[in-house]
Amino acid sequence: MYEIFDSNDLRYYYDLQSAAGITPNYTPGKFDFLGEPEIAEQLLEFNDGRHGIINLYIPTMHCSSCIWVLENLQKLAPGIVQSQVDFPKKTVRITFNTDEVSLKDIAILLARIGYEPTISLADSGRKEKTEDKKLIYQLGVAGFAFGNIMFLSFPEYFEVEEFWLEQYKVLFRWLMFAFSLPVVFYAGQDYLISAYKGLRSKFMNIDVPIALGILVLFIRSTLEITFDWGSGFFDSLSGLVFFLLLGKYFQKRTYSFLSFERDYKSYFPVAVTRIDQQGREEIVQVNRVIKGDRLLIRHGEIIPVDGVLETGDAEIDYSFVTGEARPVNITKGEKLFAGGKQLRGPIELLATENVSQSYLTRLWSHSVFGEKSESKFKTLTDRIGKSFTLAVLTIALVSGLYWAFTDPAVIWNVVTAVLIIACPCAIALAAPFTMGNMLRIFGKRKFYLKDAVVIEKLATIDTVIFDKTGTLSTRRYDQIEYEGNELSPREKSLLKSTLRASNHPLSRSLYNMLKEQDITVLDSYEEHMGQGLYGSKGDASIKIGSSEFVDNCTSATPDKSVVHLSTNEQYRGHFILHSQYRDGVSQLMSELGEQMEIGVLSGDHEGERNRLEALLPNLTPMYFNQSPEDKLFFVRSLQDSGKKVMMVGDGLNDAGALAQSDVGIALSEDINVFSPACDGILDASKFKFLGTYVDASKQAMRIVKISFVLSLFYNLIGLYFAVTGQLMPVVAAILMPLSSISIVAFTTLATNWAGRKIK
Incomplete structure (x- = not known):
């Protein structure tokens, strides 16, 4: 590597970070398939016959020196024109001359310098997704109009009777009308469409009273300036839409570098x-x-x-x-x-x-993978939408009837004022800002959720099911038992020296166990792939591995991970390796067991049952030798009995259960490598804090409910002015933004306080 960097004037790499990168481990022939034009064409983003563009995923990218090397690939291969790194996504986008260098050559080059790309079936035919910026544009339009309308409304608020202001008052009002048009028909169109679809489906969601408030604000304000009755409520209208869109944007913030929809194609x-x-x-x-x-x-x-x-x-x-x-x-x-x-x-x-x-x-074609659980789950905000809408319409009708017999001249003002002031802007903001801020807090604590709805689902969970291998346990081994004849110091030294050369996980675990033994230089060493190791020194020889490989082995332990051992062709004994369980498993299970039911589903054998029973609460159900379909049907059976189930797993074998469950959490040692379709990805280092995330979700829902109460308080105050016919533009201009801002402030402070308890 030094010779490559030195000859291409890239020695500065070693100044960026000491010991950066990993040892290259390229297998010849691995990327031969990229030499097939048809396959390469499906992977390329662009190819005009002279230039090609490919976006490759580089999982080993981890530091500034990696970025520096990958963005200087053109110095290593003349045919490469440009390379650009997207570090959060761990990808490099390479533009190259197809006449000078092929896609296969690029992949081989990257592998040889320690940055082997991961290319899977999911990449075949994949098109780069364009980011939907509609919400950002809508928010920008609403914010621009809100600011200008507020500026034009100041003389109306304070009833300034300056000559030029009076002369151009009509112009100012029509300018406010002009600014309101894009707010209603572009920025606010999603609320109008949603309300229409809800009514067409005979369902009153929270968007119905919001859309009603927007339309009444716009129509009444337009009539007021047309007939010179007043200045209208254009400021309240634009402010309402702006804050609603701000809440939606805050809630939709997610983690673009993660994929929550992966399937088997990402693995094939x-x-x-x-x-x-x-x-x-x-x-x-x-x-x-x-x-x-x-x-x-x-x-x-x-x-x-x-x-x-x-x-x-x-x-x-x-x-x-x-x-x-x-x-x-x-x-x-x-x-x-x-x-x-x-x-x-x-x-x-x-x-x-x-x-x-x-x-x-x-398995992946099972109907559960085509279902959209969000369509079956109604949020708290949607659930109160129908009741709130009916309450607003009832108050407007009763107020109208009262004034019809008292003072018919004010019916129009009272009815429209009720619909304006009762618009549930603060209610609609409570959940987005609470959930959006909690999403951000979870993300900082390495718990990444697909969307804000998952938080509300988490708060309802009453049953948690865990996979064992890779979830409760790691794929390493921490407890090793030896059964057999005692080994002499010379045999232990020979054993350690033989294990030293192997990179197999079992070999590394045994090697670490023999820390105190001396190391000797072997006369010969052989590694038989998938079978075992052979080493010799002088007249002593040793074999370590499977029962078929080791001399004269008759021991059988079918339900355990075992490494057999013989010296000088005589069987000596075997090592039994037990799984390493994650830190805090017992404490986590105790915490969750006090709040909900827990269980374990494992595709592994029952060899670890006794160790698991010591870690889990008494009578915790455990099921072994479970196929992926068994796990899926088990979760479904719990749901059929009325349970709200969270499944925690780590691989394809858990994919069906993760998709079927109300909340599926994929545990990952590295959040950028494969994880199955799920609702959330939890960094393995934070596994023991899973209970605190569930508690925080429940606190978030309590914050939302308190916000609803505060919003109701504002609505009652506003309704007093509306029903009594005293609603003035200045009152609406103060009360509506004040309620929105105070709700946003409360939810932000409350969720930050709740987030402090999350580690």
């Missing part, structure tokens, strides 16, 4: 190697694999389709699909399932299904 490769009848290898797109195809799966590759093992030794890691932590050894003629990762050299399989009909893709 773009292409795979197919072997034809003549034995020739060809690269084809995954979507074109059909039943009967013979496929070559190399070490570390994902199996894209269900099939039968034809040749080779298969050791498959299904943890991402089933949750089972232990690799599964498959022999010739046995079934292989899509989504597993091959861990032991190359294998050949015969596809028994099309990609679209494989087990994993059938």
